[in-house]
Amino acid sequence: MSVTDSTIVKIRDLIISGQINPGDRLPPEQELALSMGISRSSLREAVKALSQAKVLDVRRGDGTYVTSLEPQLLLSGLSFVIDLMEDRTLADIFEVRRLLEPSSTALAAQRITDAQLEALRLSMVSMREAHDPEELVIRDMDFHAQIAEATGNTSLCSILDAISSRAVRARVWRASTLGMKTMTLSAHQLILEALTDRDPSLAHAAATVHVSESERWLNEHLSVKRHQGKSPSHSDTHIHMTQTLVEQGAVT
Numbered sequence: 001m002s003v004t005d006s007t008i009v010k011i012r013d014l015i016i017s018g019q020i021n022p023g024d025r026l027p028p029e030q031e032l033a034l035s036m037g038i039s040r041s042s043l044r045e046a047v048k049a050l051s052q053a054k055v056l057d058v059r060r061g062d063g064t065y066v067t068s069l070e071p072q073l074l075l076s077g078l079s080f081v082i083d084l085m086e087d088r089t090l091a092d093i094f095e096v097r098r099l100l101e102p103s104s105t106a107l108a109a110q111r112i113t114d115a116q117l118e119a120l121r122l123s124m125v126s127m128r129e130a131h132d133p134e135e136l137v138i139r140d141m142d143f144h145a146q147i148a149e150a151t152g153n154t155s156l157c158s159i160l161d162a163i164s165s166r167a168v169r170a171r172v173w174r175a176s177t178l179g180m181k182t183m184t185l186s187a188h189q190l191i192l193e194a195l196t197d198r199d200p201s202l203a204h205a206a207a208t209v210h211v212s213e214s215e216r217w218l219n220e221h222l223s224v225k226r227h228q229g230k231s232p233s234h235s236d237t238h239i240h241m242t243q244t245l246v247e248q249g250a251v252t
Contacts, residue, residue, distance in 0.1 A: 003038060007046035010036050015055075015066060026056070026064045075158035094215040097163050098208070101144070104160060105191060105207035106200040108150040116150045120192055127185060136181060143188060147195070187213070 001009075014020045026032055026047075033043045047064055050056040054073045057065045067073055123143045130136035141164055148157045187210040194203035 003042045004045040004049065007036060007038055007042055008049060011046060011050060011056075015069075020066055022066050022069045024066050026066070028063075071155040071158050075155065075162070091215075091219060093163055094211075094218050097160075098211045098215055100156070100160060100163070101211050102204045102207040104148055104151055104153075104156055105195070106204035107153070107156075108147045109195050109198050109200045109203035111152055112147075112150040112195055112198070116146065117192075117196055120146055120195065124185070124188060124192060127188065130181070136184065140184065140188070147191070150195075183213075 011020075011026075020026065027035070029040055029043060033040045036043070047056055047058065051058050051064075054067055055069070057067050059065065120143065123139060123146060127136060127139040127143065130139050144164065145157070145161065148160045151157070187206070190206040191203065191210060194206045
């Protein structure tokens with residue numbers, strides 16, 4: 001293990017042990033380096049790495065602080081990392097979504113509030129009124145984001161958000177297919193009804209059917225593209241959709 005990696009571990013242990021808490025300022029550089037038995041340059045490298053990981057916040061002229069360590073902050077880079085994955089891994093992303101989203105929906109069924117249910121009903125209305133595939137996907141993503149939020153699990157929300165943003169282009173392809181809007185609305189209605197009944201088993205089943213159908217469609221679509229010798233990247237569509245989602249607050 002390099003000196004920098006060893007220093008990162010030592011700072012992590014200070015936080016885990018409670019010697020340094022979220023929001024606390026780290027001791028002065030010289031003092032901290034001396035206590036760890038390392039050089040100041042090694043400490044600076046470790047601090048730089050932890051700053052990029054959103055663990056530390058370096059404030060010029062003020063010192064270095066531990067961040068809030070909230071899941072949304074620590075996992076904020078996950079979406080960026082997933083976005084760098086090549087298109088051949090897109091099927092893997094949908095597989096992960098199939099593993100996580102039904103469980104998330106089942107958990108939401110146990111914790112969702114009346115106000116959150118009403119917000120989902122309004123989200124369904126906006127989906128029905130969507131005029132094109134892009135708008136439908138935006139409303140679709142918002143619907144699922146609200147369900148994740150209803151779990152009260154911020155770590156799960158951050159992970160699902162990252163996965164959702166990576167799957168944007170495939171969802172646009174699917175939404176552009178004839179008759180797909182009707183199928184999408186029907187699947188979401190079943191999920192909403194299960195959540196309204198606060199039935200975890202039914203919610204899990206409804207979400208599983210919905211996500212599995214999307215995954216099946218993607219695999220068939222990619223298979224056709226491979227046989228045609230065409231790339232399924234559709235990068236321009238992805239870039240355009242990401243910009244639209246950012247503007248409307250669906251992706252952060």
